Amino acid sequence: MSAETWVAPTATGAFDATVRVPGSKSITNRAYVLATLASGPTTVRHPLDSRDARLMLGALDALGASWRATPDGVIVSPLTAGIGEVSVDLGNAGTVARFTPALAALGSRTVRFDGDEAIRRRPIAPLLSALRDLGADIDDDGRGAPPFTVRGSGGLPGGAVTVDSSASSQFLSALLLAGPAFDKGVTVRLTGGAPPSEPHVAMTLDLLRRFGAAPERDGTEFHVPPATLSCPEYVVEPDLSTAAPFLAAAALTESTVRVRDWPSTTTQPGDWLRELLRSLGARVSLDAEGLVVTGAGGFPGQDLDLHEVGELTPVVAALLCFADGPSRISGVAHLRGHETDRLAALATELSGLGARVAETSDGLRITPAPLHAGTFHTYDDHRLVMAGAVLGLRVPGVVVANPATVGKTFPGFVATWESMLG
Template sequence: MSSEVLWNAPVADQPVDALVRVPGSKSLTARWMLLAAAASEPSSLRGALVSRDTRLMRDALERLGAALEARDGVLHVTPVPPPCEHPAEPVEIHTGLAGTVMRFVPILAALHHGDVHFTGDDAALLRPMDAVIDALRQQGVEVTEHGEPGRLPLTVHGTGRLPGGRIEIDASASSQFVSNVLLVAPRAEQDLELVHVGETLPSLPHIEMTLETLRQAGVEASHQLDDQGRHSWRVKAGPIRPLEVVVEPDLSNAGPFLAAAMVTSGTIAVDDWPETTTQPGDAYRDLLARMGAEVWREDDSVCVRGTGTIRGINADMSEVGELVPTIAALCALADSPSRLTGVAHLRGHETDRLKALATELTKIGAPTEELADGLEIRPEQLHGAVFESYEDHRMATAGAIIGLQVPGVQVVDIGTTQKTLPDFVGMWLSMLHPEPAEDEE
């Protein structure tokens, strides 16, 4: 068991009834920050998430020469300057456990004239990086691997240029291996064509999110699907115009609060839910309705009401893999078995999420079998236990969801939620024990 402090997950003693405002999307914040650093002129991002992952992204971009300053809720970004004629001093970048930093920034580092060394948390050294390395080498960029091949730590020997052209890549392990190339592609010397040659392509909404951010930055970017079902993307070389954007709230981080409505037969409204979005978290509306919730939109909010019933679900989660820990937690509390498939790539996330979920859900009394690409969950009589988080923010929130109904759930290192949700514990407790309204005069 981890030596981290245990957090006693609070049991709900009444139905929740709360309006929740979640901070900005981690995925969108990372993309906007990187594009702003690669843009032609300074940009401003309102509502950008401030969390461990985005602090690591900020530090990485600053080490490459960008300047980022937060004033009055707006993050002002001055782009990375043009590369020096002569190689600069070596740069050291620590990625933590942030996939967006470890996979997005090395491509940008190729435009830095000099060596950029990447390392990360111990768990980050286990995450696949081979497709990033392969893409760089196809662009003629030298990469030195210092540990296990295809993993951190590594050094990008940037020359200040990316030629562009055609790249073939296997992104079966993560859609980030597509997004990272697309985000920096406008800075290449010629238009870029990226062709996917892997057997599966997870989390397509995240790639569409990347394309949409590029288009909003004035970049021509398109997606093609050929007769054989092979995906490719084209990005036109040219300037990235300065940005003035408002970052959407993180809908994936809204998931545990919406789940709380189902677990407690209460009601949760999430404010500022966009009418249209590329965020995978928007799929909660359909998934939770299929599992028995009442879901509706009210003005700018999406509302979920628990009905007292949580149904098991058979769902292909291939496009929304990051929602699996929250849905799996609900499946453990459901009235029938569930089967979640299409997510073999979750083995390469912050931890092997399939193994972690199977282990922890089985431990609390919901026998869970690992499938080749998912989980089969059989809800039975649940009981308290120590719920390991594996340094994974979504494992930690899954334990909190189950703890709403099951006494004695102790989550290891709840602080890991600071990766994307800086005050999860405070928000969770406020949802369960809202401040009484002041009497009107």
């Protein structure tokens, strides 16, 4: 592998492997945010250590929180008062861009937010508008995107607000996570239909409860009253979505893959993989050690609504290129606003290797066809690196561009993938 490309290895036969995936990015960054609003330090154990997680810690440090690494985690101390002007590097991390502006408004610094060119194209206007309605002073020159500046006033009154979260459930989560620190708490009424990825909303509510808040929900209305938060220790689950390519490998190669420490109950959307794999004919079992999947060979085409599990779309689309018939993925129009336009990228790259993949208004149509070697471009998107790895299992010569971008969620992905294949 060079710094620019990686030839994804091809499976030469069935294998039996055990893998351990890193902590959930979604849980890690939510726990870090809530820890800064707690009344005392929080030890976050087994967090994800990746670019996005480090960007979050860097942002919290700039906003007045402090943290230090331990052998098995990170100790995060609450936000402190401060003055002056600081900058926050967002990189291309959606959770950092959406979860930290409210924290800046609660402080007393003037904070400029900016990041990679890609983050300037990701939607954030509904969140900035909602924060202004709740009392925040935000200047974005009308862009509705980074760069923007938040002038902290030492607190926010909070109250009721309406927000269109149809483009991202993170708009809602950002308001709910900060709600306990608002003077009047926060009541969020959603417009634009249900937010994508309902499991991530459930995850936010679960973490709020774990930290001592009392969120309430009535359909599309959410309320978080003011609260004093405390959670001396929080243990992060493995990232189940990051396990997707490894489980897809079992399905494609009639192999057995074990993912260590898979939780018996979870709010993570990646847990849906168990249902998908069974529909593909795989044997799936969960015990105290983790999840075990054994692939069964060929599988039929699928008609999948991935609205709740959109982040799995790249790997699932790659997997369906090897189905015995056509497949359809729907419910994921919001993926056009992720790290890249994932639907356009997948249609272009999968078709470029020989598959017949077309965009629809809210997803993809996939008609399997013989695949061939070629370059699989990844558009600075970690999930596309994982999709390219899946393709390479059955197609010799798939050259994955910019494999290092997978460090957003799994810095050790390439080494773990090659080790799985022996």
